[in-house]
Amino acid sequence: MTHQFAPTQAAPAKPGLGTSLKQRQLTMMGLGSAIGAGLFLGSGEGIMKAGPAVLISYLVAGTLIILVMWALGEMAAANPNSGAFSVYAEKAMGKVAGATVGWLWWLQLVVVIAAEALGAAHLLVTVWPVIPAWALTLIFMVVFTAVNLTSVKNYGEFEFWFSLLKVTAIVLFLAFGAALLLGLIPGTTSPGLGNLFNNGGFAPTGMAGISSALFIVAFAFGGTEIVAVAAAETANPSRSVTVAVRTVVWRILVFYVGSIFIIAAVLPWTSDALSSPFAGVLNYAGLPWAGTAITLVAVAALLSALNANLYGASRMIYSLAERREAPRLFNGTNKRSVPVAAVTISVAFGFITVVWELFYPDTVLVVLLNLVGSTCLVVWGMALLSQFILRRRADKDGTALPMRMRGFPFLTLAGLVLLLAIFVVGFSDPVSRSQLISTFSLIAVIALLNWLAPLLRKRRQAAGQ
Numbered sequence: 001m002t003h004q005f006a007p008t009q010a011a012p013a014k015p016g017l018g019t020s021l022k023q024r025q026l027t028m029m030g031l032g033s034a035i036g037a038g039l040f041l042g043s044g045e046g047i048m049k050a051g052p053a054v055l056i057s058y059l060v061a062g063t064l065i066i067l068v069m070w071a072l073g074e075m076a077a078a079n080p081n082s083g084a085f086s087v088y089a090e091k092a093m094g095k096v097a098g099a100t101v102g103w104l105w106w107l108q109l110v111v112v113i114a115a116e117a118l119g120a121a122h123l124l125v126t127v128w129p130v131i132p133a134w135a136l137t138l139i140f141m142v143v144f145t146a147v148n149l150t151s152v153k154n155y156g157e158f159e160f161w162f163s164l165l166k167v168t169a170i171v172l173f174l175a176f177g178a179a180l181l182l183g184l185i186p187g188t189t190s191p192g193l194g195n196l197f198n199n200g201g202f203a204p205t206g207m208a209g210i211s212s213a214l215f216i217v218a219f220a221f222g223g224t225e226i227v228a229v230a231a232a233e234t235a236n237p238s239r240s241v242t243v244a245v246r247t248v249v250w251r252i253l254v255f256y257v258g259s260i261f262i263i264a265a266v267l268p269w270t271s272d273a274l275s276s277p278f279a280g281v282l283n284y285a286g287l288p289w290a291g292t293a294i295t296l297v298a299v300a301a302l303l304s305a306l307n308a309n310l311y312g313a314s315r316m317i318y319s320l321a322e323r324r325e326a327p328r329l330f331n332g333t334n335k336r337s338v339p340v341a342a343v344t345i346s347v348a349f350g351f352i353t354v355v356w357e358l359f360y361p362d363t364v365l366v367v368l369l370n371l372v373g374s375t376c377l378v379v380w381g382m383a384l385l386s387q388f389i390l391r392r393r394a395d396k397d398g399t400a401l402p403m404r405m406r407g408f409p410f411l412t413l414a415g416l417v418l419l420l421a422i423f424v425v426g427f428s429d430p431v432s433r434s435q436l437i438s439t440f441s442l443i444a445v446i447a448l449l450n451w452l453a454p455l456l457r458k459r460r461q462a463a464g465q
Contacts, residue, residue, distance in 0.1 A: 017082055017152070017318070017337055021234045023243060025156035028163040029308055030227040030248035035166045035255060036116075036305040039220055040298040043260055044274030050213035051269040052196040053203035057213040058257050060418060065221040066249045067415035068380045070405045071387035073245035076228040077403035078394075080237030083319025084228040085383045090323070092389035099325040099450040101382045102316055104443060108375040109313035110346060113306055114353040117141050120302040127292050134357040140303060141350045148310050148343050151336040152233050155311055162304035169297045170255045173278060177262030180285055188285045195268050204269060211425040215432050218422050220256070222376035223305060224248065225383065226312040233315075238402040245403075313346035314339055325450065374426060374439045381419050388412045 046054040072085060081087045083102060090098020121136035131139075147158050176185075183190035196202060203210060227248060231241035263277045266284055273280030278297075282290030318339040320326035330342045391408055394401055405411065426432040
């Protein structure tokens with residue numbers, strides 16, 4: 001009897017889906033999904049809360065996502081599946097747990113897709129006020145729906161170049177920032193490292209500020225887990241996910257921590273320029289086009305994340321349907337191995353928000369962002385719990401794994417402790433507390449529905465007999 005956590009060697013983890021994603025596309029997908037507007041525009045909020053000590057918040061959150069990705073990589077290499085952590089939770093804790101985390105992640109992405117399209121539209125309007133935001137949102141939704149309906153190969157290539165643009169922008173920013181700090185930019189005086197320790201010191205708001213920023217920073221890393229979903233559509237899933245995980249995690253840390261270090265060193269933590277931190281650094285160096293350039297990069301970042309999240313959402317509901325946890329309609333694929341119905345239902349809410357934005361402009365985005373809440377933290381927690389359970393079973397049975405998370409079980413438990421600390425911090429803040437309560441309420445409803453669904457199905461079958 002084959003152990004449920006035993007390595008899966010068949011290339012397509014799920015029949016019907018293709019295997020045309022390439023290694024470089026999977027790696028860039030992982031980078032691109034995590035490098036979004038949260039870094040380009042939202043990182044300043046964390047600095048304003050914690051001062052330069054926000055670097056500690058980023059290191060803690062970065063450590064957590066590394067542990068989560070190692071755990072996901074181990075499970076995905078052993079069992080590549082388009083349902084990823086939903087499937088692993090089902091194997092570890094039962095069908096209700098698996099279906100609940102799958103639906104939770106899908107609902108999160110459906111909302112995020114709409115929010116990213118709206119966010120990109122609102123940003124673009126600030127530098128190109130020719131087309132209204134609702135019309136731009138509609139254009140973005142149509143274009144990326146078409147991209148995801150062509151083939152996974154085309155999607156992967158599109159996402160590769162989009163992600164490469166963001167990565168290139170960050171690499172150039174890191175190089176420029178280093179030159180600025182070293183006094184190598186002609187006509188500009190280096191700010192040195194004084195801003196890291198002046199204005200109240202390294203941690204001007206103390207541990208409370210670091211903790212408050214930690215909850216904000218954690219969301220910046222959301223989306224990286226999509227690597228585990230996409231691995232199933234590569235030709236060699238075990239090798240692809242192993243390489244992607246090992247490559248993505250350290251690059252994300254370098255990009256995030258490096259960028260935040262430069263921003264905190266150049267701009268005082270009390271500066272108004274932190275509302276657009278990357279532009280603030282470039283403006284300090286006397287580059288008048290900085291604001292427009294960073295805005296356009298942020299638009300590209302949002303659209304890249306939209307593209308990746310639409311892919312992830314469609315594959316998750318496809319997997320749920322295949323396991324009879326969603327309507328079977330979403331389990332079909334066309335001749336190009338694209339789950340058309342799954343893609344369509346995943347973008348439907350985005351098109352609804354276009355109409356919403358038309359009649360209630362400038363109100364939709366705030367509502368959508370509050371709806372997302374803290375779902376990514378729950379998904380990470382379920383991934384760590386699943387890996388802990390499945391790894392113990394595999395070790396007990398002597399099952400060989402193509403990729404093994406080092407330091408088990410201590411590092412897995414450390415990840416769970418870090419996650420628990422973030423939840424504790426979140427409940428101590430009124431704003432994040434409301435998001436957490438909403439998230440856990442949503443989880444309870446989804447779990448209840450998934451528990452009742454098979455019971456109702458059996459009753460209908462019995463009544464039909």
